[in-house]
Amino acid sequence: MDVDRNYNPKSIEPKWQTRWEQDGLYHADIDPSRPKHYALTMLPYPSGDLHIGHWYAMVPSDARARFMRMRGYNVLFPIGFDAFGLPAENAAIQRGIHPKEWTYANIARMRVQLKSMGAMFDWRREAISSDPKYYKWTQWFFVKLYEHDLAYQKEGMVDWCPTCNTTLAREQVWGEDRHCERCGTPVIRKNLKQWFFRITRYADELLDFSHIDWPERVIASQTNWIKRSEGAMVIFRTEAGEAMEVFTTRPDTLWGATFMVLAPEHPLVEKVTTAEQKALVEDYVYQALRQSDIQREAVDKEKTGVFTGGYAINPVNQARIPIWIADYVVMTYGTGAIMAVPAHDKRDFDFALKYGLPILPVIAHPDQLVKSRVLFESVEAGFEDGLRDHQIPFEKQTTAWNITIPYHKIDAYLHLAQTSVRSGHWVEIVGAQWVFVFPHHIMTWDSVESGEQIFARMCALKPEVRQWRTLMEMLWSEEFYRDALYHHAYGTMINSGELTGTPGEEAVKRVIAWLEEKGIGESKVSYRLRDWLISRQRYWGAPIPIVYCPNCGVVPVPLEDLPVLLPDDVEWLPTGESPLKLHPTWKYTQCPHCGAEAERETDTMDTFMCSSWYHLRYLSPDYDQGPFDQKEYDYWMPVDTYTGGVEHANMHLIYTRFFHKAGRDMGIMRGPEPMLQLRNQGIILGEDSEKMSKSRGNVVAPDELVDNYGADTVRAYLMFFARWDQGGPWNSSGIEGTARWIRRVWNLFTEEAQPGRPAEALLRQLRRKVHQTLKQVTHDFEHFEFNTIVSALMELLNTMYDAREQGACGTPAWHEALDIYLRMMAPLTPHIAEELWQRLGKPYSIHQQPWPIVDEAATQEELITLVVQVNGRVRDRVMVPANIDEQAAKQMALDSPAVQRNLAGKTPRSVIYVPGKLVNIVV
């Protein structure tokens, strides 16, 4: 019977898992004597099978949590299930299983799979969001939010998925064709009464990341999502005198407005449209709405629009400008109306061009001015000198000069270009919209000459200009647009009445002050973030605890009546209505206030609501006096380390921050943020480098891997095969290397070896390697660099095999190496570490041992390889004592035969010495 001799994960893994569970080894309880560490990994949705991606997210999180525990922290590492949601209901419709049954069967199965991972989850704290004891408190939070005016009801257009039969949050609508995140069906828009949370009230605070250590990409993504724009609200008036509010980030360009654009659904459209234009406008509005109703084709995004026949008066200069409608203006941002400044905005420009609307005047010109690029081959002698003479800054590149021309030197430069640029080529001037230089012909475009006139002249000069569909297309191409208008757009104001001459840096501020003084506008901040729509017309979710009473109106269900239980007996009919609405009795109830016959809200809550506070439910999943036990909260919160997928950046990770801040303001939670440190893992792709999916047949099944290799090997491989934060394609042969490592560890620890009489140096070397590895592994654990932990351990193992070969067995250094090795392995591969620990005769459990301490002195090298370079090229390497002094090192280098050969008699000009590293001889 060799079961004992050979590495057999199938016997040791279940054995230890059972033992740990029996002993409650991973129970985390309040212990004020130790520092706490709340390690949280995103809870899974119980889809039925634990995916390799779950392992990839959770295993390193577990290893990190275990590491923190060994470092003396009281570590809480809980798990649960985000159990409400659409797939359960879809399964019900497709297979006739009750969502509850489907969900709980999946949970039972995934629990077993999760346990096979050998993670240190404290299962006593498991929380399942679809349990009444959980969603009771989700509903409680809803009522609290309602009481604090953070939840409100609003009728409005919502995105609706016709397949899932439910409203979607904006974040759940994807792609240019606006399809449903889950099923891919293009969404339609519906007018419904819906519940919202006032997340926008927290927009500014959500933009403040100063209290948290989160990845740059998540911060960037959230910042972009919330998108704060500062600008002005300006009141234009229609000719009839009706106010028409416009939001702009560029009030300094007000004088350049040549037309106005309303969103097709804007309420003023009807009022400004003239009789002649009525038919046209109505047709366009109908088309636009139909488009969003049926399906927005991805196709080309050429702007379309129609003239309403109405005019507005620009309050800054009384200019009378036409009002158009166009679908490039959306009702949901700003005011749904814009002033169009074609000279300074690409979109307005495109639109003006297409419909022949005026483009000028330009009302700011760049202060920094012009960049020019001139090819070497195009110039005569003297050009470069000329640049120097005029003190025009330039940079000489491989094939061209890049020249930056200060505004006041433009004339000098134009003259220079005229005289020294060879004919047949042209000098491109980028960055100034009104200057073009052709060989020997320089033209300027100012507000007098029209684009058509310039185009005609240019065509005459240079026939190929004709091939551009329009001059404008060329003008606005690439650098022209990028440099000139948009980025350098803040320039000295021109053509702007009494504000002409205002410098670019102050333009916006001054114009706003001026507008406020005149009473025609005011400073205003806009956000892209919208309030969070939480109503779902579905069954499998937490019912919104609201009752509609004919007498009292909207009445929240009293806290003592919670939870509003989901009925079990529902039918799924493809009606598009919530099954709760169709239930014969459920919705009928009495008003909690007056006792009158009343009806319940039949919508349920977005599951992101449930997952916004699960980290709190973990603290006390059975607690019935509140959403969580205050004692637990005080000890454990906030979450110290949160791990999970970056795809939640704009949804869950914003919602949960909002939830926390709202809770804080309601006096329920405390502190600025719920999760202090966030780390994201990458995505594992299939072996074909494609996203894993059943239809592609490239899915890696963790159960199968565990069956073949054991959980420890799978764990180690997941940490080793790629950078954790990056992920990458799976490689099924790669796991062999990790399996080999585990077996070699096993063999080293279990084989009989003869103690020898090793040299002192060998043992010092062994200790050095052990402590160097420990130092690195400690560092890497702290920084979530798991792949190098495994490779460092592999390296150390190789060293230990060599040392054993040379008789290191039986010595104190050897025993120390074995001891430290297992402690370092324990977080990564908990089962084999425990097994070998026991076999060494050490006390149970290795997972209760402290993390070893680095012996700094032992890590110091005695001998180093001194690299000897001549002119920066490596010519020799010499072994020298680590403490060699500069003099000796340099001498050693100069004496090297290889150096002598390479010097070839030349005298060194200088000798550079980098202590402990190298000597570089410069000749």
Place this chain on the structure above:
RNA sequence: GGGGCGGUGGCGGAACAGGCAGACGCAGGGGACUUAAAAUCCUCCGGUGGCAACACCUUGUGGGUUCGAUUCCCACCCGCCCCACCA
């Protein structure tokens, strides 16, 4: 269009307060042990030239700074991801 991430051998990846590029592993070649296989062990393994010592080239491209650049700076190319008529 905006934002983010990345580009190093056949592959995954190491090394970046500037100092031996390619750790560790996979795949591959050669060998040992086996009747054989598995397992294990030894050995080679970026490219070109050379019997060899050795030389030259090589971290997406082109420049720059430096005694010295995968690492810092400038310009560009390519790939992936997220957001997007957001005024």
